[in-house]
Amino acid sequence: MRAIPPLKALLALDSAMRLGSFTLAANELSVTPGAVGQQIQKLEDWLGTALFVRQIRQVTPTAEGRAYFAQIQPAIAQIVEASRRVREGRNQGVRLSMPPSLAAKWFAPRMTDFLIAHPGIPLDLSTSTAFVDFDLDAVDLAIRYFNGVDAGLSVHLLYADEARVYCSPGYARQLKLKRPADLQRATLLHNTLHPHWNAWLTQFGELTSAQIDKIAGLHVDQSLIAIESAVRAQGVVLTSALLTQAEMANGSLIEPFEEALPLPTAYYLVHPRTTELRAGANTLKAWFLETAAASRTAERTD
Numbered sequence: 331m332r333a334i335p336p337l338k339a340l341l342a343l344d345s346a347m348r349l350g351s352f353t354l355a356a357n358e359l360s361v362t363p364g365a366v367g368q369q370i371q372k373l374e375d376w377l378g379t380a381l382f383v384r385q386i387r388q389v390t391p392t393a394e395g396r397a398y399f400a401q402i403q404p405a406i407a408q409i410v411e412a413s414r415r416v417r418e419g420r421n422q423g424v425r426l427s428m429p430p431s432l433a434a435k436w437f438a439p440r441m442t443d444f445l446i447a448h449p450g451i452p453l454d455l456s457t458s459t460a461f462v463d464f465d466l467d468a469v470d471l472a473i474r475y476f477n478g479v480d481a482g483l484s485v486h487l488l489y490a491d492e493a494r495v496y497c498s499p500g501y502a503r504q505l506k507l508k509r510p511a512d513l514q515r516a517t518l519l520h521n522t523l524h525p526h527w528n529a530w531l532t533q534f535g536e537l538t539s540a541q542i543d544k545i546a547g548l549h550v551d552q553s554l555i556a557i558e559s560a561v562r563a564q565g566v567v568l569t570s571a572l573l574t575q576a577e578m579a580n581g582s583l584i585e586p587f588e589e590a591l592p593l594p595t596a597y598y599l600v601h602p603r604t605t606e607l608r609a610g611a612n613t614l615k616a617w618f619l620e621t622a623a624a625s626r627t628a629e630r631t632d
Contacts, residue, residue: 459552471607483601497567566586
């Protein structure tokens with residue numbers, strides 16, 4: 331028979347090492363700090379070496395403890411991940427993450443199409459401007475706005491992007507916006523997703539940095555707010571055509587100029603390269619790729 335260490339003690343060690351405290355480990359494991367200490371003592375007796383130095387209200391890993399944990403921690407993480415996959419294997423639900431602006435402006439109007447076509451696949455959608463950490467976050471698929479380079483991810487282009495100018499028809503008439511240089515009379519609506527006003531105005535407006543700095547501006551952190559401000563004739567927004575489709579269709583926004591600034595960033599569908607997707611996630615992935623391809627084809631034929 332193989333000599334197997336006390337497995338319950340290994341879980342106590344994992345929590346105590348990660349959290350740096352028997353008390354915090356006890357909270358995570360829903361036991362008492364004394365129970366954590368007893369399990370680790372049992373493991374130390376089995377190994378024949380001390381893993382922690384105990385002091386009043388403080389425990390510090392020994393060199394042997396740190397070295398031992400460094401060797402076993404990847405195996406514990408594999409056990410946790412494998413167990414999660416088996417436990418969730420029968421669940422067809424898909425956990426999806428994407429930027430708030432894309433979720434509201436592009437995905438929400440199309441989400442019903444997917445749910446009708448696949449009623450047995452529930453969606454759990456989260457929105458965030460931060461990049462998903464697949465090792466920490468419970469997410470199957472994510473749409474990421476970036477340059478498409480990440481060796482640890484399977485990356486699929488959905489939409490290339492370029493920065494275009496939009497405003498309400500009334501705002502364009504009021505300021506007599508005929509050419510890019512006329513934006514010196516406008517209020518520029520800045521947003522964090524497309525912070526490219528300087529580059530756009532330099533290239534197409536042929537304005538100097540000093541001239542650009544003198545243009546009135548309003549800074550917001552989300553494209554949603556900037557686009558809504560443009561609809562309300564509060565300024566001009568520089569953003570993606572993907573986020574203004576509804577407003578362009580209903581006439582609340584127009585493009586006063588044809589110029590568009592190509593961008594190195596784009597919308598990509600991503601998931602971990604080494605993780606096998608479940609059936610529901612694979613179905614949603616295929617739907618995203620087909621929907622994006624159909625949209626690109628329609629744009630070329632217009």
